[in-house]
Amino acid sequence: MPSDVFAADPFLPDLYRVGKVRRELADAVTLELEPQSGPRPDFRPGQFNMLYAFGVGEVAISMSASARLGTGFVHTVRNAGAVSGALARLEPGATLGVRGPFGTGWPVVKAEGRDVLIVAGGLGLAPLRPAIQDVLAHRERYGRVTILVGCRSPHDILYQHDLEEWRQRLDVTVEVTVDHAGTDWHGDVGFVTTLIPRSPFDPDKTVAMVCGPEVMMRFAASALLKAGVPASEIHLSMERNMKCAIGLCGHCQFGPTFVCKDGPVFPLDRISGLLAVQEI
Amino acid sequence: MQDIRPDTSHVVIDAHGLQCLIDALSQDGRRVVGPTVRDEAIVYDDIAGLGSLPRGWTDRQEAGRYALERREDEACFGYVVGPHSWKKFLFPPVETLWKARREDDGTMAVSRPERPADRFAFIGVRACEIEAIAIQDRVFEQGPYTDTAYAARRSDAFIVAVNCGQAGGTCFCVSMETGPRATHGFDLALTEMIEGAEHRFLVEIGSEEGRSVMAQVPHVRADEARIGAASAIVERTAAQMGRHLDTDGLKELLQGNLEHPRWDDVADRCLTCANCTMVCPTCFCSTVEDHSDLANREAERVRKWDSCFTMDFSYIHGGSVRASTASRYRQWMTHKLANWIDQFGTSGCVGCGRCITWCPVGIDLTQEAAAIRATPGEGRS
Numbered sequence: 001m002p003s004d005v006f007a008a009d010p011f012l013p014d015l016y017r018v019g020k021v022r023r024e025l026a027d028a029v030t031l032e033l034e035p036q037s038g039p040r041p042d043f044r045p046g047q048f049n050m051l052y053a054f055g056v057g058e059v060a061i062s063m064s065a066s067a068r069l070g071t072g073f074v075h076t077v078r079n080a081g082a083v084s085g086a087l088a089r090l091e092p093g094a095t096l097g098v099r100g101p102f103g104t105g106w107p108v109v110k111a112e113g114r115d116v117l118i119v120a121g122g123l124g125l126a127p128l129r130p131a132i133q134d135v136l137a138h139r140e141r142y143g144r145v146t147i148l149v150g151c152r153s154p155h156d157i158l159y160q161h162d163l164e165e166w167r168q169r170l171d172v173t174v175e176v177t178v179d180h181a182g183t184d185w186h187g188d189v190g191f192v193t194t195l196i197p198r199s200p201f202d203p204d205k206t207v208a209m210v211c212g213p214e215v216m217m218r219f220a221a222s223a224l225l226k227a228g229v230p231a232s233e234i235h236l237s238m239e240r241n242m243k244c245a246i247g248l249c250g251h252c253q254f255g256p257t258f259v260c261k262d263g264p265v266f267p268l269d270r271i272s273g274l275l276a277v278q279e280i
Numbered sequence: 281m282q283d284i285r286p287d288t289s290h291v292v293i294d295a296h297g298l299q300c301l302i303d304a305l306s307q308d309g310r311r312v313v314g315p316t317v318r319d320e321a322i323v324y325d326d327i328a329g330l331g332s333l334p335r336g337w338t339d340r341q342e343a344g345r346y347a348l349e350r351r352e353d354e355a356c357f358g359y360v361v362g363p364h365s366w367k368k369f370l371f372p373p374v375e376t377l378w379k380a381r382r383e384d385d386g387t388m389a390v391s392r393p394e395r396p397a398d399r400f401a402f403i404g405v406r407a408c409e410i411e412a413i414a415i416q417d418r419v420f421e422q423g424p425y426t427d428t429a430y431a432a433r434r435s436d437a438f439i440v441a442v443n444c445g446q447a448g449g450t451c452f453c454v455s456m457e458t459g460p461r462a463t464h465g466f467d468l469a470l471t472e473m474i475e476g477a478e479h480r481f482l483v484e485i486g487s488e489e490g491r492s493v494m495a496q497v498p499h500v501r502a503d504e505a506r507i508g509a510a511s512a513i514v515e516r517t518a519a520q521m522g523r524h525l526d527t528d529g530l531k532e533l534l535q536g537n538l539e540h541p542r543w544d545d546v547a548d549r550c551l552t553c554a555n556c557t558m559v560c561p562t563c564f565c566s567t568v569e570d571h572s573d574l575a576n577r578e579a580e581r582v583r584k585w586d587s588c589f590t591m592d593f594s595y596i597h598g599g600s601v602r603a604s605t606a607s608r609y610r611q612w613m614t615h616k617l618a619n620w621i622d623q624f625g626t627s628g629c630v631g632c633g634r635c636i637t638w639c640p641v642g643i644d645l646t647q648e649a650a651a652i653r654a655t656p657g658e659g660r661s
């Protein structure tokens with residue numbers, strides 16, 4: 001397939017093979033993808049790919065493991081529709097199409113020398129995991145590192161063993177809270193934003209990275225502002241319908257921005273006016 | 281208004297010359313498309329010659345109304361614009377992006393379909409439409425990614441512009457500074473001139489390719505009087521605009537009034553039919569459809585025009601971001617007249633009036649913008 005004519009066509013996917021498949025939650029799996037020809041392109045934490053399931057369609061999914069950790073892509077996919085359902089059912093050895101990487105990433109390098117505050121809601125931990133992995137790979141370059149995770153219930157906590165591993169380290173604060181839990185849950189109950197005021201960070205020298213449902217990010221953004229973190233240091237990963245990921249289809253518009261090329265990661269000061277408007 | 285300058289190349293042809301021009305373009309292997317009458321409207325389609333053109337027809341346009349009428353003369357371009365625009369050729373409403381094949385062992389191969397190598401010649405492109413093509417060029421060719429199929433069709437297209445001899449009831453190109461005279465972006469530009477039995481076209485040559493095509497067409501040199509008379513025609517048109525849009529600070533006005541009560545007011549009238557986006561020569565939104573055969577071996581990815589007025593357009597797991605009509609109309613109009621400027625450095629509107637004419641309930645964006653300007657800063661009730 002690779003020929004010069006095709007190389008320039010940004011609609012054509014590259015082919016990848018599914019390696020390991022790991023069940024994460026009742027409705028979510030993590031796929032390891034290896035390139036079938038040529039090396040995987042480099043990418044930054046927070047970027048995404050368009051994954052194509054044969055005959056069903058394409059969907060935008062963020063990389064969920066750092067580029068430094070392997071030769072392929074790792075994606076955590078939740079069965080939430082026809083395409084993501086087909087992807088979540090793929091078995092090792094299956095072929096799928098990949099276009100990417102696309103979009104802006106988390107400010108991992110810019111955060112060096114500062115406190116890092118990660119706020120994840122539900123599956124929002126997936127796009128943040130590569131950032132956490134990169135920060136921890138050079139832990140000495142950062143100030144305090146705090147990871148706050150909120151989920152609906154204990155059954156919805158993603159990457160439990162990563163959270164456990166990070167919690168074991170003495171140089172990372174990890175807090176997990178759930179909205180509802182039975183009596184066997186001994187952790188926090190409540191919205192993830194309630195963890196922000198009691199977390200150890202210096203608002204003047206903090207970079208915050210937030211990912212989750214839009215309402216959750218709205219609340220997290222105001223809690224962070226209230227805690228004194230400047231809007232330019234609060235980063236959110238926005239989600240909109242995407243058909244092309246290359247700025248041509250118009251679907252991902254969020255006010256004057258295109259989430260696919262100007263985002264998905266935005267500093268809050270760029271979008272705070274839009275975040276406040278319903279149905280934008 | 282700029283005069284048609286005598287220092288550039290101008291020649292004069294008659295109706296027979298126009299036929300020769302169409303023949304020359306077609307003999308050059310081009311697919312010649314232009315205006316023709318079909319289903320009581322002037323549309324753009326393949327044309328064979330003068331006989332295909334809407335000779336002697338004009339169009340009468342108002343908000344929500346379009347009707348063809350006979351002219352008193354045999355003008356070939358004596359109408360304004362119809363429901364079609366050239367975007368249907370450069371950015372086809374349905375286009376296969378690629379095909380995929382799956383083998384028994386689960387592997388897959390992707391290939392781009394053989395694309396018909398259409399080398400277009402567009403006959404009768406209005407000044408506002410040249411601007412609309414330039415706007416789509418920015419979208420499809422000047423972002424970080426290029427739509428390569430669009431770029432191929434576009435770079436081969438030969439453009440014969442026509443300066444407007446009359447304005448329509450919904451035109452406002454003067455407000456948008458896009459017309460009525462074509463000043464650039466054409467190979468040839470015609471001004472149609474009818475006086476009594478004399479039917480002539482002043483031809484302005486805009487490119488070397490235009491010059492070499494004209495070498496095959498019988499013509500005479502244009503004198504100053506002819507050039508002056510053509511200028512006067514376009515000036516008269518400029519004074520006839522059916523609509524006006526105040527663009528001063530319009531971007532900031534709309535972006536600062538996202539909660540204005542007028543959005544709810546227009547939502548009470550708008551049917552979310554998407555007509556306005558389909559007829560607009562700059563609207564570029566598309567969706568994709570995936571198909572596979574029954575054996576699930578062959579699949580294809582097809583791109584189709586889409587509209588921000590549909591519910592599906594903004595769907596993300598669990599619901600549409602823009603569920604209300606007010607939010608969808610707001611998306612369309614703020615994109616067109618405001619956000620487009622941030623995204624591509626120009627307005628997304630060229631003032632062609634199609635969205636006003638073809639709206640079944642006659643919603644007029646110039647009026648909607650004026651209503652917001654009249655009472656800015658009001659919150660939503």
Ligand code: SF4
Nearest residue numbers: 560629630632633635
């Ligand atoms: S918005 Fe309306 S007037 Fe403006 S270019 Fe589109 S169809 Fe023409």
Ligand code: SF4
Nearest residue numbers: 550551553554556639
């Ligand atoms: S503005 Fe008019 S043409 Fe556009 S969607 Fe609404 S009713 Fe249809």
Ligand code: FES
Nearest residue numbers: 245249250252260
């Ligand atoms: S996803 Fe198509 S423009 Fe952004």
